[in-house]
Amino acid sequence: MDNVVRATRYAVVTGASSGIGRELASLLAREGYALVLVARRTGPMRELADQLQRAHGVPSVVLSADLASPEGVPTVVDELKKRQLDVEVLVNNAGFGLAGNFEALPAEQQVGMLDLNVRALTALTRELVPGMVARRRGYVLNVASLAAFTPGPFMSVYYASKAYVLSFSTALHAELKGQGVTVTALCPGYTETEFAARAAEHQKARLFSGPMGTSSARHVAEAGYLALKRGKAVVVPGLPNRLSAWFMPLAPLGLRLRIAGYMNASGS
Numbered sequence: 001m002d003n004v005v006r007a008t009r010y011a012v013v014t015g016a017s018s019g020i021g022r023e024l025a026s027l028l029a030r031e032g033y034a035l036v037l038v039a040r041r042t043g044p045m046r047e048l049a050d051q052l053q054r055a056h057g058v059p060s061v062v063l064s065a066d067l068a069s070p071e072g073v074p075t076v077v078d079e080l081k082k083r084q085l086d087v088e089v090l091v092n093n094a095g096f097g098l099a100g101n102f103e104a105l106p107a108e109q110q111v112g113m114l115d116l117n118v119r120a121l122t123a124l125t126r127e128l129v130p131g132m133v134a135r136r137r138g139y140v141l142n143v144a145s146l147a148a149f150t151p152g153p154f155m156s157v158y159y160a161s162k163a164y165v166l167s168f169s170t171a172l173h174a175e176l177k178g179q180g181v182t183v184t185a186l187c188p189g190y191t192e193t194e195f196a197a198r199a200a201e202h203q204k205a206r207l208f209s210g211p212m213g214t215s216s217a218r219h220v221a222e223a224g225y226l227a228l229k230r231g232k233a234v235v236v237p238g239l240p241n242r243l244s245a246w247f248m249p250l251a252p253l254g255l256r257l258r259i260a261g262y263m264n265a266s267g268s
Contacts, residue, residue: 010085012036012076012128014067014120015094017044020143020191023221024091026052033089035060038067038076061085067094067120068112077127086135089228090128092121092165093143097158099264110157117161122168129172129181136180141228142169146189146241150248150256154264162187166234173233182231186224189241191215215241 011028015021017039025035029052037045042064049060061083065075080087095117098105125140132138145158148166152159169185176183192214220237227235236245248256 009088010034010036011089011091012038012080012087012124013091013093014038014076014124015143016048017041019217020186020188020221020224021091021093022048023217024093024141024225027221027225028089028091029056029058029060032056032058034058036063036076036080036085036087037061038063038065039094040064040066067124068116073120073123073127076124080128086131087128088132088135088137089139089141090125091141091143092124093141094120095143095161097145097147097155099155099158101154102156113157114161117158118164121165125172125183129176132181133176133179138181139228140169140172140181140183141224142183142185143224144169144185144187146187146236146245147260148185148187149245150260151253152264153257153261155260159260170233182228184224184228184232185234186220186227187234187236187241187245188215188220188223189236189238189244191217191220 009032011033013021013025013028013035016025016037021039022044025037025048029035035049035052035058037049037060039045042062045062049062052058052060061079063076063079065072067073067076096113098109098113102110121142125142129138129140142165144165145162147155147159148162150159166185166187169183173183215238223235223237236242248259251259
């Protein structure tokens with residue numbers, strides 16, 4: 001582990017090695033937050049930590065952890081306790097998705113998706129929110145997805161996991177109101193990241209071909225960070241995505257399933 005000097009404000013960012021997580025870490029560093037960067041790949045995080053130290057003068061803890069494993073969250077929590085770090089911001093960004101027929105996709109990967117997208121996010125939030133409440137100051141940003149607003153054939157487990165993140169986040173946002181702690185669900189549509197490439201590895205889903213328009217990881221991160229600081233419960237970056245998030249819950253279930261199934265089916 002890296003030796004760092006304790007700072008007044010710390011932010012934990014999971015999935016920090018690339019994409020939205022990396023961009024959010026950069027924005028937090030720009031605002032003066034020292035960072036705890038969490039992902040499986042150490043190399044990209046060390047590179048990011050060095051870059052942020054040079055650009056913003058903030059220290060970083062680089063922590064390699066597989067949050068989908070039973071040891072992942074305890075590893076992070078134990079390190080935070082050992083260093084006596086008071087975490088002001090938690091960004092639960094780590095996650096992945098798979099596209100394809102439910103019965104054909106590897107079972108262990110689908111269960112692993114729930115372990116990462118749902119279990120680890122919930123466990124880490126549960127570990128860090130009590131300290132935020134005690135200090136009466138804290139922010140949680142949970143990265144959900146536009147997929148959270150409807151069931152999704154051919155990506156059934158992923159859509160369900162993101163629906164959980166949205167429901168959990170908005171409920172907790174209401175529960176913590178008045179205690180100085182806010183919880184925000186960030187629901188991006190198609191974003192140019194390594195995640196999109198991995199999600200389409202088994203089947204080229206139209207969802208990951210940008211049918212609602214394409215956003216950069218930087219744009220999504222900026223929208224998420226602004227919403228977090230404003231204490232918003234939900235943010236959907238991009239007008240087409242916001243229209244979709246508004247329309248889908250109002251549409252008949254059969255229509256929603258047909259639309260989502262088409263979006264997620266194998267591309268030509």
